[in-house]
Amino acid sequence: MLTTAGDLVHGVLAVQPAPPLHAPLAAGLHWLDTPSSPALLYVPDRLPYRPAPLLVALHGATGVPGDMLALLRPAAVRHGALLLAPTSEQVTWDTITVGHFDKDAVGLQHAMATVFDHFRIDADRIAISGFSDGASYALGLGLANGDLFTRVLAYSPGHIPPVHRHGRPTIFVSHGRHDVVQPIARTSHRIVPALEHDGYHVDYIEHALGHQVPDAVVTASAELLG
Secondary structure (H helix, E strand, C coil), rough: CCEEEEEEECCCCCCCCCCCCCCCCCCEEEECCCCCCCCCEEEEECCCCCCCCEEEEEEECCCHHHHHHHHHHHHHHCCCCCCEEEECCCCCHHHHHHHCEEEEEEEEHHHHHHHHHHHHHEEEEEEEECCHHHHHHHHHCCCHHHCCCCCEECCCCCCCHHHCCCCCCEEEEEEECCCCCCCHHHHHHHHHHHHHHHHCCEEEEECCCCCCCCCHHHHHHHHHHH
16 A cells, blocks of 8 residues: 555656566466556567566546557657556546545555566656646656656656656656647647756657647657667
């Protein structure tokens, strides 16, 4: 479980990669049980002999884990990365529905602990990503857990949840200039300068589409996995 109620409210995850206790799960898709909603884990056919990257992927409002799997699986295959896609307990993530980190953060922590129990994970290549509300949630968790997540990939975020920040993750943000769901002028045009002002390195891409993530943007962002 998360260590204290205060840690929980601020999204601090009490989990770190460690030597696995169990055999690796087979290649393919696995549903992982958590105390909240299940998470979907994709294991590529070929993992590197060295510790593997881990990419956590958070769906948008009303979305499902399969949305992020469809978006990011080609990148996971290309980089030999495990892809973990949790499910929000309600229609979107808890910082938006209840105003603070809650059951969704607990579920993510348990899912990540399961991954660490079965796989050797490269502690220098653990990324958290998301689309729309999921991107906002990824920014919050990434900034709160910069000692765990070395990279944050935020596609069309709406805001940054208030958190106690730890570490200095590298941040990638993309946004469509014609986004009518999360209009760019009141989202990324504010989010990116604020992060840069606070001393974070931000790679920022604007594209000519709307509320979506072009394949070229996914490819560019995934290069941060190394």
